[in-house]
Amino acid sequence: QVQLKESGGGLVQAGGSLRLSCAASGGTFDKQTMAWFRQAPGQEREFVAASSWSGGSPRYEDSVKGRFTISRDNAKNTLDLQMNSLKPEDTALYYCAARLGRLIATIGGQYDFWGQGTQVTVSS
Numbered sequence: 001q002v003q004l005k006e007s008g009g010g011l012v013q014a015g016g017s018l019r020l021s022c023a024a025s026g027g028t029f030d031k032q033t034m035a036w037f038r039q040a041p042g043q044e045r046e047f048v049a050a051s052s053w054s055g056g057s058p059r060y061e062d063s064v065k066g067r068f069t070i071s072r073d074n075a076k077n078t079l080d081l082q083m084n085s086l087k088p089e090d091t092a093l094y095y096c097a098a099r100l101g102r103l104i105a106t107i108g109g110q111y112d113f114w115g116q117g118t119q120v121t122v123s124s
Contacts, residue, residue: 002027002113004096009118016086020118022079022096027113030074033099036081037108038092038120047106048094049081059104063089086122093117 008020020036035050049060049070058070069082079096097111105111 002032002098004098004113004115006094006096006115006118009094009120011121011123012086014086014088014122014124016122017082017084018086018120020081020083020094020096020120022081022115024077024079024096024098027098027100029077031100031102033101033104034070034072034079035097035099035105035111036070036079037095037097037111038090039095039117040092043092045095045108047108050104050106051079052104053102057104059106061106083120086120088122088124090120091122092120094120 003026005023036048037045039045051058051070051072055072067085072079095117096115098113099111
């Protein structure tokens, strides 16, 4: 059973930066595709970014391209999300997710394991 725990959320002003981290345990991390999703109040959960098991060719949601960077350290079983130039519309609960397999997926239902989430709030 894979367990995921996010950290690094907080309150930041627009234009600022935050770095989220996800610590994974209980599985074969380097065989999992990892992703970040987010959910704002009253909205559906949406895909943010994903990393294949090798870390190559990450995928991003259009609104975060050029501002967010996903990275992973298979030796440490961690997944990070560096978020720069934050905007108020980035405010959400951010979730780390994992799926067993090498193919990147952008739909939440294709992920097998989820963390509890970490709150990111961007003030204007």
